[in-house]
Amino acid sequence: MKKLFVSIAAASLLVSGAFASVASKxxxxxxxxQAKTEVKKEQKELKIVQEAxxxxxxxxxxxxxxxxxxxxxxxxxxxxxxxxxxxVLSAPNAPALIPIDSTIEVVDFPGTLQDxxxxxxxxxxxLAQNKIQEARAILDTLRSEIVLKVVNLPLASYPAALKLAAKFLHENRINEAKNVLNQALATFVEVDVVTPIPLLQAIHLVEVAQKEAxxxxxxxxxxxDEAKRDLKKAEALGYTSDSDTTYKMLEDMIEKVEKEIKGKNRAEKLFEELLEKLKEFKEKAVKKINK
Structure with a gap:
């Protein structure tokens, strides 16, 4: 009978843990x-220049x-x-890069930290065996991010290229005009704004914990606990921040909050400090990459 009670208790703990895992996931x-919604909002607010x-x-x-x-x-x-x-050129303070298209890409590594x-x-x-392409195929999967991709027309060179092509056409230099136009179409600049998903998840989980404490x-x-795992995942995937705060500092802050919850449970100020640091860390981890 005692063994039966132990088995039931163990099963209960397993089920409880499973529910907790499901809830955090x-x-x-x-x-x-929520992050996708925010990025879509940014995308809508992006001013695509129709003339371009x-x-x-x-x-x-x-x-x-x-x-x-x-x-x-x-x-x-x-x-x-x-x-x-x-x-476009006549507009005051015309930017060097003119947005002409945008897309959103979401890539979330499905595995664990151990994976x-x-x-x-x-x-x-x-890489040690010089199998570069095989290594690259694996590296390409090691991403967990939301990317806003903006394609831009370079205002400094594109109009000049069109004028040169027009000159060639008037001179009946057709092939040269074609070459100039094809080269111009290859000069678009893609700017990617990359936001690490695990950092977004960590912030949200801490906010939920704050409400539930x-x-x-x-x-x-x-x-x-799940927020700590997300931070470890972000770090393992190589997402860095320009913040003075480190991953270790954030994990230590979470553990301090956990200790307080287990004790007197007066963690309001600790939560506020943690969220402030997390959000600042995330903001400075968002990268703009020109391609």
Whole structure:
């Protein structure tokens, strides 16, 4: 009978742990969903310059017309494209890069911290054998991030390229005009804004723990435990921050909150300090990458 009670108790603990894990995972997923919504909002607020978009479309049309031998129409379209960019250039404080398109990419590494460590060991072994492409295939999976990709037209060079192409067309130097236009279309600059998902999840989990600390200690502690795992995951994936705060400092702060919850449970100020540091750390971990 005693063994039966022990078995039931053990099973109860396992079920409880499973529910806790499910709850924290659900909150982590909620954090990603909220972050996606925020990035989509940023994307909507991004000012796509229609004149620049039209100029690019006309550039492609010019190339198509030239392939058909319609030089006169190509010249007309090219002049229209140049005119549209003149409008952009005439704007006060026109930026060097003009947004013409944007997309959102979400990549979330599905494995555990141990999976990341194992993958890194494999990559190092492959690199030691000069198996670069095999290593690259693994490295490409070691990402957990939301990326806002913005394609930009370089205002310093694109209009000049169109004018040069127009000059060549007037001189009947068709192939040279085509080359200039194709080169211009290859000069777009992609700017990626990369936000690490594990940091977003850690912040959200701490916020949930803050709300639950007085009502449900166990749930709060489970959330904090998951937040620590997310921080370790972010660190293992190589996401760095320009903050003076370190991953170790954040983990120590979480452990301090956990200790307080287990004790007198007066962790309000500790939560505020932790969230302030976490958010500052995350903001300075967001990277802009020009491609």
């Amino acid at each position: 659900a909150e982590s997923n909620k954090a990603v969903a 978009v039209d100029a690019v479309a006309l550039t492609n049309k010019v190339l198509a017309e030239l392939e058909k031998g319609n030089k006169d129409q190509a010249i007309k379209d090219l002049e229209d494209a140049i005119g549209k960019l003149e409008v 990341i460590k194992t993958a890194i060991i494999s990559v190092k072994a492959l 007085k009502k449900d200690k166990k749930k709060a502690l489970d959330m904090l």
